[in-house]
Amino acid sequence: MAKQRFDALKVVELRQPINVNPPSEKVSDYFGVNTFGLHVMKEQLSTDIYTRLQNAIHKGEQIDENVADAVATSLKAWAISKGVTHYTHWFQPLTGSTAEKHDAFFEMTNDGTAIERFKGSALVRQEPDASSFPSGGLRQTFEARGYTAWDPTSPAFIIESGKGKTLCIPTVFVSYTGESLDNKAPLLKALEQIDKTATAVCQIFDRSIEKVQATLGTEQEFFLIDKALADARPDILLTGKTLFGRTPPKGQQLDDHYFGAIPSRVSRFLQALEIESYKLGIPIKTRHNEVAPSQFEVAPIFEEVNVANDHNQLLMDLMRKVASRHNFRVLFHEKPFEGLNGSGKHNNWSLLTDKGKNLLQPSTKAKENLIFITFFINILKAVYDNADLLRASIASASNDYRLGANEAPPPIISAFIGTQLFNVLTELENNGDIKVKKGDNIYMKLGINKIPPILLDNTDRNRTSPFAFTGNKFEFRAVGSNANNARAMTVLNVAVANQLELFKREVDKLIEQDEKKEVAIIDILRSYIPSVKKVVFEGNGYGEEWVQEAKRRGLSNFRDTPRALQVLKKAATSRLFKRMKIMTQAELFARHEIRLENYTRKMQIESRVMADLALNHICPTAIRYQNMLIENVKGMKDIGLEEETEEVMNLIKKVSKHLNQVKKLSNEMTQERKRINSIDSPEEKAIAYCDEIKEKYFEELRWHVDKLETMIDDEMWPLPKYRELLFLR
Incomplete structure (x- = not known):
């Protein structure tokens, strides 16, 4: 094993940056060339078909057979002209990743002739075998049918793999009986609801607004490790993280990596990634070094939330492929290295009207700022009322390692809004003398007109907040780097849509009672502020004081995934998702079971890999080193240096102590795992793995192994060390 480590280090020393040649000097020349976007549709489709397709995309109108056939014909011609031979329905099952089954365009005629064919029926629907995808009891094993259905709101794209090209058609994935088996279908329904309810609220202020679109910008953090070194670490290969590893003397404490010069090999990788992304219409704008060594962000x-999420899933796949070509392995695990910052996937979310107005952008006019304040307070109210659901939406085995550690937000859901906006809420709450006058100064007494100047430099200053207002958007930064955004975005948009619907209903009721519109709005907003303030927190999210304060406020603190997911089985959750027409109780229960099983299996894998490394790699190395020391002591005694052996004897005793503990803990953990595996209840089993395996053994076993790393001869240690993984260029 040690030989593999040193062979890998020799390989790394010889690595050189790989040249990257963009198709053109201007990105605009090749942006979206592999995407069947609007400009391609206009060229390929008739005016009538194009108009009907756009109505389906933007107004939700039904796509009939004629439109489907016309689109399929154009799509096939466009794809084949670019060298595409196969097509696939690209979907997002509840595994957390993406899936695809490729079919060739060609078919056989009755006389044995091969022709290229792609009908509208093949575009609109396929029937992949669903038997091996998680369903959480939504179907029986013998009922393997699952259907993928075209999502016209997200453009089709071409994936290049070697010399082969495949046309990918974004789709939803549903069961034979219509339940969603993926992450996209609930997201699309949630986005439809946020459009409906947000538009209704906007029309209180401006009747010309006919559509509101949720937007998303995803900051994707990740680690890049040389492929040869990663391949020499079974824990990285099998779990995506290091299960053992001593933190090096120099880590991230000097902050010298953050925003520093990007290393040459990494820079070439990022250039290649951007080229592939631009060809697929993914608008990467930013790249930089993150805080931890070997950590980066793009x-x-x-973009519109659904498209943005598809692009993020596609981006992660591209990153893996491009990284491999550049002899890297990309790590999306939220906490791949102990003692260093983990990686998030910050979801920057806002609402945009069809008039181009960002509803979370303060204005220079007090009257317009009432719209801003309306949405701002309603969103915070939605976060307060649905904090447990938001926590569940970001829960995973890997994100549990990150939340609350090294600058990641804590698991307590709270919102940061800044002192100035907090003061605006306080003024609005306490001002009981509302006088409505004409003109732009009608809300002067409420202080709303003060918002523009105080927000000029009111960007986020609190990196520990899970949900922060950052000037013109909210940033849900507790989402993990390995997650599918759809889960968090579904919950957030459902929560806000539901709250906006309730708000509109309350305002309408007061107006029906002859209350003036502005007064009705402000009265309702004022009634929300006491609840809103409970979820607003401006201080240090890492401190024990916040844990105690959050408890006093009635905020939940779910430290692990199994307990965070319990909210999915609550009656209130079922009522919310049913009322908003997102998911049935059966679909929610299925997701609860699937995610519990996913958690359990990941803990099983980590435990098994940990025991294997400890017993089959670390312990034999420690024994060899111990024997070498014993031989050294014998030799010293043979030449009369018995008094000089004390230090070596102490080292032998220390190695022996840690070695025995590694053996003991590994064997105990294995036996405990066997006991837990016999538990029938998915929830009880997941909690047992959390409490009786992860919490009881992982940290202590790691501590003893890491101690051995500091004692054993560096030439003998089998695993690439942190200093080698993180600092070699």
Whole structure:
């Protein structure tokens, strides 16, 4: 094993940056060339078909057979002209990743002739075998049918793999009986609801607004490790993280990596990634070094949420492929290295009207700022009322390692809004003398007109907040780097849509009672502020004081995934998702079971890999080193240096102590795992793995192994060390 480590180090020393040649000097020349976007549709489709397709995309109108056939014909011609031979329905099952089954365009005629064919029926629907995808009891094993259905709101795209090209058609994935088996279908329904309810609220102020679109910009953090070194670490290969590893003397404490010069090999990787992304219409705008060594970030321009999420899933796949070509392995695990910052996937979310107005952008006019304050307070109210659901939406085995550690937000859901906006809420709450006058100064007494100047430099200053207002958007930064955004975005948009619907209903009721519109709005907003203030927190999210304060406020603190997911089985959750027409109780229960099983299996894998490394790699190395020391002591005694052996004897005793503990803990953990595996209840089993395996053994076993790393001869240690993984260029 040690030989593999040193062979890998020799390989790394010889690595050189790989040249990257963009298709053109201007990104605009090749942006979206592999995407069947609007400009391609206009060229390929007739005016009538194009108009009907756009009505389906933007107004939700039904796509009939004629439109489907016309689109399929154009799509096939466009794809084949680019060298595409196969097509696939690209979907997002509840595994957390993406899936695809490729079919060739060609078919056989009755006389044995091969022709290229792609009908509208093949575009609109396929029937992949669903038997091996998680369903959480939504179907029986013998009922393997699952259907993928075209999502016209997200453009089809071409994936290049070697010399092969495949046309990918974004789709939803549903069961034979219509339940969603994926992450996209609930998200699309949630986005439809936020459009409906947000538009209704906007029309209180401006009747010309006919549509509101949720937007998303995803900051994707990740680690890049040399492939040869990663391949020499079974824990990285099998779990995506290091299960053992001593933190090096120099880590991130000097902050010298953050925003520093990007290393040459990494820079070439990022250039290649951007080229592939641009060809697929993914608008990457930003790239930089993150805080931890070998940690980086890329971020795109804002897009509609569904498209943005598809692009993020596609981006992660591209990153893996491009990284491999550049002899890297990309790590999306939220906490791959102990003692260093973990990686998030910050979801920057806002609402945009069809008039181009960002509803979370303060204005220079007090009257317009009432719209801003309306949405701002309603969103915070939605976060307060649905904090447990938001926590569940970001829960995973890997994100549990990150939340609350090294600058990541704590698991307590709270919102940061800044002192000035907090003062505006306080003024609005306490001002009981509302006088409505004409003109732009009608809300002067409420202080709303003060918002623009105080927000000029009111960007986020609190990196420990899970949900922060950052000037013109909210940033849900507790989402983990390995997650599918759809889960968090579904919950957030459902929560806000529901709250906006309730708000509109309350305002309408007061107006029906002859209350003036502005007064009705402010009265309702004022009634929300006491609840809103409970979820607003401006201080240090890492401190024990916040844990105690959050408890006093009645905020939940779910430290692990199994307990965070319990909210999915609550009656209130079922009522919310049913009322908003997102998911049935059966679909929610299925997700609860699937995610519990996913958690359990990941803990099983980590435990098994940990025991294997400890017993089959670390312990034999420690024994060899111990024997070497014993031989050294014998030799010293043979030449009369018995008094000089004390230090070596102490080292032998220390190695022996840690070695025995590693063996003991590994064997105990294995036996405990066997006991827990016999538990039938998915929830009880997941909690047992959390409490009786992860919490009881992982940290202590790691501590003893890491101690051995500091004692054993560096030439003998089998695993690439942190200093080698993180600092070699």
